[in-house]
Amino acid sequence: MLVVREFEFFESENCIVVFPCEGLGATQGEDLQDAIEFAADWLYWTVIYDMINEKPIEKFELGHEPQHGGIVIPVAVDCSLARVEAFTAAETARILGVSPARVTQMCESGQLTSWKEGSRRMVLKESVDNRLIEQPGPGRPKYDEDEVIDMSPAEYTKFVQDFYDARMRELAAEEDISVVKKSKTPRKKNQSFRQAPVDAVKQELESPQVSLA
CATH class of the missing domain: 3.30.160 (Double Stranded RNA Binding Domain)
Incomplete structure (x- = not known):
């Protein structure tokens, strides 16, 4: 359009x-x-x-x-x-380490940005990235909010990508599969x-x- x-x-x-x-x-x-x-x-x-x-x-x-x-x-x-970077609900659940039902709850409450594509729920990649930073899971370091705000655009891009890559490696190790990234760096x-x-x-x-x- x-x-x-x-x-x-x-x-x-x-x-x-x-x-x-x-x-x-x-x-x-x-x-x-x-x-x-x-x-x-x-x-x-x-x-x-x-x-x-x-x-x-x-x-x-x-x-x-x-x-x-x-x-x-x-x-x-x-x-x-159709051209916006997004994950399915199942992919989002695996990345965040939660159940698909929990992803649905987070979408409906506005914690994740999503929309319906036919029968599938798509979740905006940017909102998944932000969720990973805001609420890291057990064993992952919790970053201070001010530290993120003070980063330059280049540093923030690297920060998000490193965090994302770490989660992808965790998933690959847990399921013994290769997880394909949809995007190398945030837009x-x-x-x-x-x-x-x-x-x-x-x-x-x-x-x-x-x-x-």
Whole structure:
């Protein structure tokens, strides 16, 4: 499903600030390219969570005028739950070391993010990763919450992957099978977006008509 939404990009203190032209929310990037990627990522996951929660997908208007002295750029993302990294309920139960019934309870209570794909319940991989970190099982170290928050993005990615790999090795040892990982590293940014040529937009953004400097 292709979703298009316009965002306004304008200069602020050492960054590019991004506001959606309709509704609430904001993000920012170090430069225009970075800001566009974050806008696309923000839009992508907003739509994906609406799909998961079975909410109607909004159809946004185009042709907005700048409200903050910046420029308006339409961003499009192609969203599909079929391409979201996820586990089945049975896989989730094995990874977390709980029963399938417990996984169902956690999904229904909101502790895990899930949706139905036909007759199967799919669980968002990111929510499984977070659950492993928040409540490590017996014999696995309990990490301090502040330690995780203070990590850089690269350190956090490695932390999650190491934790995930350790659990996969435990499962393989317990069942004497090879456990295949669905993803090598957690997603950092969604790259599924279309944009105007960055150089042309950057030149326009830096022009006197739209620059806030």
